[in-house]
Amino acid sequence: MKRRLLLLLLPVGFLGLALFFYHGLSLDPSQRDSALMAREFPAFEATTLRDEAQQVDQSLLKGEVTLVNVWGEWCPACKQEMPQLLELADHDIRMIGVNYRDTREKGLEFLSEFGDPFETNIFDPEGALGFDLGVYGAPETFLVDADGVIRYHHKGYVSPEDVRERILPEVEKWR
Amino acid sequence: MALMRIIAALMLLVMASGAVGAGIELREFDDPVMEQRYRDLTSSMRCPLCENQAIDDSDAPISADMRERVYQLLQDGQSDIEIVNHMVQRFGEYILYNPRLESRTYLLWGLPIALVLLGALVVVLMIRARRHASAKALSVEERRRIEALINRKGSS
Numbered sequence: 001m002k003r004r005l006l007l008l009l010l011p012v013g014f015l016g017l018a019l020f021f022y023h024g025l026s027l028d029p030s031q032r033d034s035a036l037m038a039r040e041f042p043a044f045e046a047t048t049l050r051d052e053a054q055q056v057d058q059s060l061l062k063g064e065v066t067l068v069n070v071w072g073e074w075c076p077a078c079k080q081e082m083p084q085l086l087e088l089a090d091h092d093i094r095m096i097g098v099n100y101r102d103t104r105e106k107g108l109e110f111l112s113e114f115g116d117p118f119e120t121n122i123f124d125p126e127g128a129l130g131f132d133l134g135v136y137g138a139p140e141t142f143l144v145d146a147d148g149v150i151r152y153h154h155k156g157y158v159s160p161e162d163v164r165e166r167i168l169p170e171v172e173k174w175r
Numbered sequence: 176m177a178l179m180r181i182i183a184a185l186m187l188l189v190m191a192s193g194a195v196g197a198g199i200e201l202r203e204f205d206d207p208v209m210e211q212r213y214r215d216l217t218s219s220m221r222c223p224l225c226e227n228q229a230i231d232d233s234d235a236p237i238s239a240d241m242r243e244r245v246y247q248l249l250q251d252g253q254s255d256i257e258i259v260n261h262m263v264q265r266f267g268e269y270i271l272y273n274p275r276l277e278s279r280t281y282l283l284w285g286l287p288i289a290l291v292l293l294g295a296l297v298v299v300l301m302i303r304a305r306r307h308a309s310a311k312a313l314s315v316e317e318r319r320r321i322e323a324l325i326n327r328k329g330s331s
Binding site: 010013029030032034035127132133136137 | 266
């Protein structure tokens, strides 16, 4: 009887492991949390896209809940998500852009063509700020609370559903 | 004709290898130890974008940035651990092919050991149970029953 039980342990253990690994296989590795979640927005020093002489740093992100959108003229999904970003700006959400791995000329062209929901655009031609944000492809969107702490991260294209179901509720939560 | 084919195949092979190597820059090191550290570091980090390529093997722009950063930090005299921490802080544990031992990864590292120990325990228990059963002496009751059975067979 005891040996029976002992032998039963093997298939049960096997089944448990199989289920565990099956669950692991069904996870999407591209949907992982940013390493910067709940950490301060990284320190940086840069100029703005519109004005070479204007210096900005991490204090730009303090005082108000802000959405930071990392974009580039070369990025097709950034063009597609622009209507959604304009909608977010219409909800009186403060938007800051990070012009990532781009040139001033092309960046400004992009804004005049697709719209400009941003209060300011941080000019990041070498991707230095992007690197510190752990950005590995545009677009990416970060929600920063009034203390300058990153509270939410959206990787990739922001769809109209994402605006309604994820981003607006998160903004409300941290306001 | 066959020779032509072989030559064409060889040319294709050469062209293909050139194309594969095109994205990865060559770096000069004065110090062979540092060169080895660079190789070890860049081959042990996963490209965050391409999922199953190390950054030393990937054409993605982010991999080039990460290689560049590893190189810079090496030149700055940082240790391997500092460089790995620098990357994990930005891109997460995900980029490590060898996850670090910490509370979140105890299960990952411990499960194989636990399973081997469990298997050994089951085997030992089974062997012991078997040996026990064969070595066990018959009780008086059992001996009497056996004798009764033998005698019955003999008499019939």
